[in-house]
Amino acid sequence: MLYLSKTDFKEFLICQKCLWLKKKRPEDYVEGEFSAFLKKLIKDGYEVEECFQQTFSGGFSNIGSRKELIEKTKELIIQQKTIFQATFETEEGLFAKIDVLEFDKKSKKWNLYEVKSGSSIKTDLFHNHIKDIAFQKIVLEKSGIEVGKNFIVHLSKDYIKNGDLDLKQLFVLNEVSDKIADIKEETEIEIQKALDSFKIDDVDLKGCGCIYRSHGQRCDCFNLFNPQVPEYSTAHIFKGKKLETLVNDNIFDVKDVPEDFEATKIQRIKIDLQKTGIPQINQETVRETLSELVYPIYFLDYETFGKPIPFLDGYKTNQQLVFQYSLHILGKDGKLQHFEYLADNLENATRDLVKSMKSQIGPVGSVVVWYESFEKGRNKELMKLHPEFKDFLEDVNSRVFDLMKVFKKDYLHPDFKGSASIKKVLPVLVPELSYKELEVQNGTMAIEAWGKTMFDDVSEDEKAKIRKDLLKYCELDTLAMVEILRKLKS
Numbered sequence: 191m192l193y194l195s196k197t198d199f200k201e202f203l204i205c206q207k208c209l210w211l212k213k214k215r216p217e218d219y220v221e222g223e224f225s226a227f228l229k230k231l232i233k234d235g236y237e238v239e240e241c242f243q244q245t246f247s248g249g250f251s252n253i254g255s256r257k258e259l260i261e262k263t264k265e266l267i268i269q270q271k272t273i274f275q276a277t278f279e280t281e282e283g284l285f286a287k288i289d290v291l292e293f294d295k296k297s298k299k300w301n302l303y304e305v306k307s308g309s310s311i312k313t314d315l316f317h318n319h320i321k322d323i324a325f326q327k328i329v330l331e332k333s334g335i336e337v338g339k340n341f342i343v344h345l346s347k348d349y350i351k352n353g354d355l356d357l358k359q360l361f362v363l364n365e366v367s368d369k370i371a372d373i374k375e376e377t378e379i380e381i382q383k384a385l386d387s388f389k390i391d392d393v394d395l396k397g398c399g400c401i402y403r404s405h406g407q408r409c410d411c412f413n414l415f416n417p418q419v420p421e422y423s424t425a426h427i428f429k430g431k432k433l434e435t436l437v438n439d440n441i442f443d444v445k446d447v448p449e450d451f452e453a454t455k456i457q458r459i460k461i462d463l464q465k466t467g468i469p470q471i472n473q474e475t476v477r478e479t480l481s482e483l484v485y486p487i488y489f490l491d492y493e494t495f496g497k498p499i500p501f502l503d504g505y506k507t508n509q510q511l512v513f514q515y516s517l518h519i520l521g522k523d524g525k526l527q528h529f530e531y532l533a534d535n536l537e538n539a540t541r542d543l544v545k546s547m548k549s550q551i552g553p554v555g556s557v558v559v560w561y562e563s564f565e566k567g568r569n570k571e572l573m574k575l576h577p578e579f580k581d582f583l584e585d586v587n588s589r590v591f592d593l594m595k596v597f598k599k600d601y602l603h604p605d606f607k608g609s610a611s612i613k614k615v616l617p618v619l620v621p622e623l624s625y626k627e628l629e630v631q632n633g634t635m636a637i638e639a640w641g642k643t644m645f646d647d648v649s650e651d652e653k654a655k656i657r658k659d660l661l662k663y664c665e666l667d668t669l670a671m672v673e674i675l676r677k678l679k680s
């Protein structure tokens with residue numbers, strides 16, 4: 191029997207075809223490029239749940255196989271115990287795991303807690319927390335549980351850790367029983383529709399509704415349904431009415447957009463890049479921009495790590511800890527030096543990082559980064575954490591030069607596919623440098639790897655290997671900027 195869980199239901203509300211594919215043809219279902227990031231979010235979610243569970247005394251953690259969880263839940267319900275991960279399956283094919291189910295001795299009903307790792311209640315199409323808890327409540331009621339109060343629990347955005355975690359300050363409880371009542375009927379109808387969709391033997395694999403949506407709004411299964419749409423398509427450039435017109439005319443390849451099709455200046459440039467295959471480089475402006483650079487040039491890149499539950503004093507929920515930097519210094523004589531720092535303990539991670547940077551970044555010279563708001567933003571946070579370095583960090587921020595800005599409008603290449611990301615620019619300008627051979631290839635992998643060395647039980651050998659991989663990755667980020675700048679100058 192196919193069961194419908196809360197996650198499945200959410201997916202159904204976004205796209206019926208996606209859920210059908212996942213359930214009926216899992217071999218064709220595309221996991222997606224963000225799966226590593228999503229896995230981290232799920233892991234974070236469990237940590238928040240576990241932390242919230244500590245606010246209940248005498249709660250029972252339900253662990254085991256799915257069958258064991260269901261059987262144990264039945265026993266604990268009879269014993270009227272507070273249950274973490276109470277698990278239910280219904281005859282209709284519904285499945286739910288409840289974060290916390292608390293027996294209220296006064297009302298003799300069960301209070302339902304749905305824990306979220308964010309810092310607000312969301313009600314948009316992709317994250318509708320009220321729908322989530324309404325689904326859980328419906329499953330409980332169909333399982334014969336009398337539900338009392340319903341709470342959505344999220345983290346406080348204002349809480350700053352200072353000593354032991356203050357769980358009362360950290361969590362915000364919202365009673366949403368009335369909000370659930372408002373949407374209960376419609377949710378029941380939607381659940382039935384989702385269950386009915388499991389009875390369909392086949393869906394039309396030719397096309398899907400997101401063909402009219404811009405690129406970023408499509409799911410990873412899009413290409414399966416729309417193989418005629420190239421990887422870089424008109425949906426990367428247009429949206430709304432204009433995209434609709436092109437789709438209705440079966441125009442997906444940017445090269446096929448008619449000359450007289452209404453487009454803004456930047457849209458027209460992007461079309462011309464693909465049609466001609468010739469880069470558009472405004473040499474004079476690039477030269478002028480680069481003339482702002484002052485030697486020695488410091489190429490700086492940070493890696494950061496955050497968790498929903500603050501793990502250090504002075505930190506808020508999800509605040510990023512800067513655990514690594516790579517710094518290349520290019521002298522006027524062309525001499526290149528490399529420095530780096532990778533934290534190996536939590537307590538002194540950022541203090542030692544800034545101290546190390548201060549010993550290497552002198553009072554004169556531009557600080558080159560890629561996407562300045564990231565490094566500048568972290569520096570502002572570091573100033574608050576370590577006011578003794580405020581002057582130094584303010585000075586660094588005042589000397590920041592964002593190399594990415596050159597690739598926003600003055601150096602455009604058809605192979606950048608409309609992006610100014612270093613991951614797109616590097617293979618075109620400096621193909622001999624590549625992230626492909628590295629064990630750590632992107633920021634998400636770096637977060638995961640460093641978190642492992644700090645919070646998981648890993649052997650010294652494994653830790654040493656991870657640290658080596660992290661250093662190589664971050665070094666490439668700054669070396670890439672050095673070589674891109676050299677290419678531009680030449």
Ligand code: SF4
Binds near residue numbers: 204205399408409
């Ligand atoms: S891209 Fe297609 S399959 Fe994916 S969510 Fe949109 S309509 Fe569904």
